[in-house]
Amino acid sequence: MRVLLVEDDVMIGEGLAAALGAEGMSVDWVRDGAAAEAVLHDQGFAIVLLDLGLPGMDGLELLKLARGRSVDTPILVITARGAVEDRVSGLDLGADDYLLKPFEIRELTARMRALIRRRAGRATSKLVAGDIELDAETHELRHGDAEAVLSAREYALMHALIERPGRILSRTQLEERIYGWGEEVESNAVDVLIHSVRRKFGKTMILNVRGAGWMLAKS
Amino acid sequence: MDAREVLKTASLRGAALVYVTVLLAVIGLAASAAAYLYAYDAATEFLDGQLRQVALNAGAGVSSADAPAAEDQDPEDQYAVSIWDSQGRLVHASLPSVHIPLQSRLGYAKAEAAGEQWRVYTTRGSRRTVQVAQQEVVRREIAQTAALVAAAPVLIAIPLAWLVIGWAMNRMLARLNTLSIELAERSIGATAPIALDGIPAEVAPFARSMNNLIIRLRDAVEAQRRFVSDAAHELRTPLAAMQIQVENLSREARGAHDGATTALARGVRRTTALVSQLLHLARLEESGAAPDEMVDVNTLVLESVADHAALADRKQVDLGLSVGCQAVCRGAPDEVRALLSSLIDNAVRYTPPGGRIDVSIKQPDGRFVVEVSNTGASLPKGAEARVFDRFFRAAPQETEGTGLGLSIARRVAERHAFGLTVENRVDGETGVVARVSIPTKA
Numbered sequence: 080m081r082v083l084l085v086e087d088d089v090m091i092g093e094g095l096a097a098a099l100g101a102e103g104m105s106v107d108w109v110r111d112g113a114a115a116e117a118v119l120h121d122q123g124f125a126i127v128l129l130d131l132g133l134p135g136m137d138g139l140e141l142l143k144l145a146r147g148r149s150v151d152t153p154i155l156v157i158t159a160r161g162a163v164e165d166r167v168s169g170l171d172l173g174a175d176d177y178l179l180k181p182f183e184i185r186e187l188t189a190r191m192r193a194l195i196r197r198r199a200g201r202a203t204s205k206l207v208a209g210d211i212e213l214d215a216e217t218h219e220l221r222h223g224d225a226e227a228v229l230s231a232r233e234y235a236l237m238h239a240l241i242e243r244p245g246r247i248l249s250r251t252q253l254e255e256r257i258y259g260w261g262e263e264v265e266s267n268a269v270d271v272l273i274h275s276v277r278r279k280f281g282k283t284m285i286l287n288v289r290g291a292g293w294m295l296a297k298s
Numbered sequence: 299m300d301a302r303e304v305l306k307t308a309s310l311r312g313a314a315l316v317y318v319t320v321l322l323a324v325i326g327l328a329a330s331a332a333a334y335l336y337a338y339d340a341a342t343e344f345l346d347g348q349l350r351q352v353a354l355n356a357g358a359g360v361s362s363a364d365a366p367a368a369e370d371q372d373p374e375d376q377y378a379v380s381i382w383d384s385q386g387r388l389v390h391a392s393l394p395s396v397h398i399p400l401q402s403r404l405g406y407a408k409a410e411a412a413g414e415q416w417r418v419y420t421t422r423g424s425r426r427t428v429q430v431a432q433q434e435v436v437r438r439e440i441a442q443t444a445a446l447v448a449a450a451p452v453l454i455a456i457p458l459a460w461l462v463i464g465w466a467m468n469r470m471l472a473r474l475n476t477l478s479i480e481l482a483e484r485s486i487g488a489t490a491p492i493a494l495d496g497i498p499a500e501v502a503p504f505a506r507s508m509n510n511l512i513i514r515l516r517d518a519v520e521a522q523r524r525f526v527s528d529a530a531h532e533l534r535t536p537l538a539a540m541q542i543q544v545e546n547l548s549r550e551a552r553g554a555h556d557g558a559t560t561a562l563a564r565g566v567r568r569t570t571a572l573v574s575q576l577l578h579l580a581r582l583e584e585s586g587a588a589p590d591e592m593v594d595v596n597t598l599v600l601e602s603v604a605d606h607a608a609l610a611d612r613k614q615v616d617l618g619l620s621v622g623c624q625a626v627c628r629g630a631p632d633e634v635r636a637l638l639s640s641l642i643d644n645a646v647r648y649t650p651p652g653g654r655i656d657v658s659i660k661q662p663d664g665r666f667v668v669e670v671s672n673t674g675a676s677l678p679k680g681a682e683a684r685v686f687d688r689f690f691r692a693a694p695q696e697t698e699g700t701g702l703g704l705s706i707a708r709r710v711a712e713r714h715a716f717g718l719t720v721e722n723r724v725d726g727e728t729g730v731v732a733r734v735s736i737p738t739k740a
Contacts, residue, residue: 088535088538088539090536090539090542090543091535091538091539091542094539094542094543094546095542097546098542098545098546098549101546101549132535157538159531159532159534159535159538160531179534180534180535180537180538181534181537181538181540181541181542181566181570182538182541183541183545184542184545245604245605246601246604247600247603247604247607283611283612286607286608286611288603288604288607288617288618288619289616289617289618289619290618290619290620290621291600291603291604291618291619291621294604294607296607296608296611297608
């Protein structure tokens with residue numbers, strides 16, 4: 080997988096090239112807007128990592144130029160400019176995503192993969208939150224080393240939770256998602272389901288917030 | 299307070315009163331003195347003429363000395379007419395009780411008799427000598443009356459001047475009073491110049507200088523904020539480089555220096571948190587009034603709790619939420635979220651494993667109250683007042699934190715006119731309770 084890295088800072092450029100190389104990507108690194116412009120048309124890049132503060136041609140300008148010439152390689156902006164306006168104008172000009180420096184490599188590669196996947200239009204049947212993976216076809220749940228096929232109700236519970244990781248769902252919200260209209264719901268039905276999932280995957284996978292509900296950690 | 303003190307305390311009104319009073323008094327005295335002198339001279343000339351006429355016309359048949367004085371005649375006004383014959387014998391004295399000796403010199407003279415000053419005119423014919431005298435006090439009285447009449451208008455003018463000056467000054471100074479109230483009520487962040495309309499022309503330059511000062515101060519404060527913001531911003535790039543290099547290092551040197559690279563990574567993470575909070579705070583200081591959007595407080599509380607649930611779980615802290623009402627307010631959702639988040643973040647940091655955090659949304663007496671209380675150490679004595687200070691950390695040293703969270707929280711609370719307190723619990727548990735009180739008017 081070829082990656083075009085447009086970054087003027089030597090330390091970051093070298094570091095990223097090494098880190099991404101270790102992930103099995105081959106990185107073409109250019110250090111200013113003009114050089115980037117020259118190679119933008121190369122269709123071989125799977126993704127462009129673009130710094131905004133560049134000498135010569137500003138990153139936003141380059142972005143505009145690229146989209147104007149209908150270069151449709153996914154562009155992930157990596158920048159130290161954190162103001163909301165910068166973010167908005169970056170996305171308005173056609174950036175696919177925006178990552179604020181400093182960031183963890185893990186975060187960067189996850190976003191790169193997501194962008195590439197999205198561009199490829201590859202639909203995945205897997206729902207992921209952190210190290211939890213739920214397969215919508217097989218109803219298989221994987222968490223760390225544990226792996227098991229869920230019952231229909233357990234699957235409905237986990238599906239509701241994994242759709243919005245980091246968000247708390249109340250008992251009522253979970254019941255609505257798990258049970259159909261008019262179905263009789265035992266008052267402790269949700270607790271029983273959660274207990275049975277936890278028994279297979281450990282107590283810490285589903286977080287409980289007393290008085291509010293249950294959730295999965297974001298990452 | 300005497301006049302000198304009034305002038306020293308630099309009261310415009312007092313000074314004007316003192317100066318005008320002194321001026322009027324001087325004018326009054328001068329007018330009075332001049333009137334006295336003129337009237338005295340005029341009276342002298344006139345009365346001397348009369349003395350002379352009486353002396354020249356006093357014939358042999360002057361009325362007898364014992365003729366009674368007219369009833370309504372002031373004794374002071376009486377002429378004393380004395381006539382001597384050629385042998386020097388006193389043949390007539392109109393006021394026998396008054397003995398004015400015969401003057402040696404003819405014409406006008408002054409004499410003293412019966413304890414009074416007299417003006418005397420002496421004339422000598424072939425057979426007799428006539429001497430007419432009148433009390434000096436008559437002339438003085440005329441002059442005094444004139445002086446009094448001259449001084450009277452000025453004397454009346456003094457209290458009138460006080461009234462008028464007092465009134466006029468009050469009118470002029472009223473605008474200054476309004477101005478000082480405006481200035482006193484100005485918020486520290488207000489940067490609009492002082493309105494100059496209605497300010498007395500003499501004071502306008504002062505107000506203008508003040509405006510210049512406000513502008514310079516604003517620029518200085520602005521520059522300061524920009525510096526913090528720029529510095530935090532500029533730090534992001536080298537931090538990003540460090541972050542990447544540390545990760546590369548820990549990948550390549552796996553096993554060999556795990557402890558060191560983990561510590562290094564933690565240091566970078568901590569610096570990153572500090573920089574982003576600094577930037578956050580600088581941005582809050584920079585922006586003017588808080589935005590005016592509907593804020594769903596309950597949702598923000600729920601999200602903030604969710605954001606910290608994983609960390610609380612890892613620390614084995616029991617995090618709970620109790621929702622007693624639906625709270626809404628007006629403001630900036632991002633900022634309110636940052637406020638709530640920093641309170642919950644603090645609670646999670648400071649609660650020891652096995653402890654408990656209760657987040658609640660209530661509506662006692664008209665206001666919405668979001669309360670975050672935790673079990674754990676109490677704030678040390680004196681720390682309650684300082685928890686909002688930048689970089690102040692009541693924490694045991696092993697607790698990681700930037701010391702900026704509560705500064706950010708307070709700044710957001712100020713911008714939204716929320717009440718914010720952080721204090722030790724008084725409900726029997728040891729620990730700390732943070733309370734945000736939100737006005738209900740939407």
